[in-house]
Amino acid sequence: YHLFIGGHLSSDPGRPLRADAAGLRSLDEATLARVFQVSDDNPLEGLAGRARLLRSLGEAISAHPDLFGRDPARPGGLADAARARAPGGVLAAHDLLAMVLEGLSSIWPGRVTHEGVNLGDVWVYSALGPGETERLVPLHKLSQWLTYSLVEPLEDAGLRVERLDELTGLAEYRNGGLFLDGGVLELRDPAAASQPHEPGSPLIVEWRALTVALLDRLAEPLAHERGQAVDAFPLGNMLEGGTWAAGRELASRLRDGTPPLTIVSDGTVF
Template sequence: MNEAPGSEVLALLRRPETIRARCHALLALAERDGLPHFTFHPARLPAAADYVAETIRQNYPDLRIPYHARWRHFAAGGVDRWGMLVARLAGEDAASVARRRFDLCVVSVLLDAGAGPGWRFTEPDGTRLGRSEGLGVASLHAFAAGLFSSDPADPLRVDADALAALDGAKLGRAFQHAPDNPLEGLEGRAALMRNLGAALRRAPALFGGTPPRPGGLFDHLRAQAGPEGLPAAAILAVLLEGLAPVWPARLSLEGENLGDVWHHPLAAPEGPAPGLVPFHKLSQWLSYSLAEVLEEAGLPVTGLDALTGLPEYRNGGLLLDLGVLALRDPALARQTLPAGHPAIVEWRALTVALLDRLAELVRARLGLDAAALPLARVLEGGSWAAGRRIARAMRADGAPPLTLASDGTVF
């Protein structure tokens, strides 16, 4: 086994190249029928690509597909809620607005772990939203009300002082948590917000210091940009460095929480970091979301496909529901599995690898290349939407085919 210093292993596990390589290595085992929990049926992949391409044409007939970003949820139901909110910022320059968008996006994405099937958020006009759309809109309303700001005179921001004081009761009120409307993992979400406050204070070089806020990342990233723009991988690297204290204390190395990194017995057996599979799903989704802000502020983002597809239940559910993947033990579909269960890790790894293959097939069907249809658009158009669509067709409640236990901190 190859040994490497801890700091090198930590850096390795934060690289998108490592995510992709380890996931594709597990897919290669699946092609040899060598995985313990799933079988792979490649003959069904073309039909899955047809289904995704059809979904894209339904959702975006002109093929002008935005990124798979948090901003889509803020516009649930065709309502431009961010546009209405930004009207309160008339007169601010583009950089100031971008900092506020970073503020909102970071807290909103970190609050996005599964809400549970029964929870809904009701807007003042009576609109009721659940799942990711509900969580996104709830976080936007909380941001607009100043929940995440310590300065009543400047409510539309997020800062460390307000986050440090955020408890489950405050967050529960903002998200309409109640016995008849339970939000899964409420205390875990509040703890994440407090952890975020600590992370902001720990890294003033990234987040600024008067006060430290997620929006400080905008200035840090802008300073890193070259003549052609900013590589997407640089966004992810800064997020994984700056937000490391936020992740729950599961696996750690040299005192750093690894975050969305999990054990699988067949992953990289020769090392370094044998048996570990990184995903960094929410960090990558946040990277896509912040890339949109940077570009709209005039800073091009390059190399978007250096990041990977997102290993979450809609993309993975699509592959299961369309028979590209199948469980060896169907009983697992009737259980609620923890995020660290080897079957969940295996499912997520196969999802990452197969999204690369699916993207190539979808591009061919739509007559677009990777520059016109990067993964961030395939996901949005796309595999995530198709996963939700097939779930609704197959199950009355639209639930995924595998159930993951959520405590509000699953990344």
């Protein structure tokens, strides 16, 4: 909010209340730290990675004028692209996610690539098989979070986004922490809880994939308990109003609010 209101995302001082490619490309770590009031007493994990991510966003939207427009390219151009791809004003959630993945795949650093395409939040899990693609686990947590977040403003703009059940639950540490801290999942090696883990490590990939699967398993009984049909209780409602908050509450009770596993993060996964 303050980045936007302060004009830090715009390249035009005369039009500060917009975000454009050039403004994003010029954003530095010091500006981000100042706006987020980062200090020794108020640290922000992965600050440098988040600043790089925003600069990469500027590069990505410049590279996709079909999605973000030109002169200037803006993240908000995606709304115009969505309208153009929504016959009768109706857009499937899967198609919205596809636009996000197409336009932003290049911003995620150091990830798996296939045929020259950066796959983003996709990880190798060798136990699935020897094939190059069969052992890939797609999670797309941040891209799906963004897709969920775009639904309301797009509908305010006159579009109708349907088939939200085509999206998955979010493979992040609050939802995943709910299942570990709640005893649904247990570590085979309890010592792993005190060790740092890279996002691509087998343990973290397993944990995140199980989180997605278990969120699906949780949605149906919750809908029935509420006396609702499953299709009347969208997964996004459960995520926002239930599992994320419950995971955070459990983490606060059991620790100091930190996740049950220590993840070496640069701010571009969680």
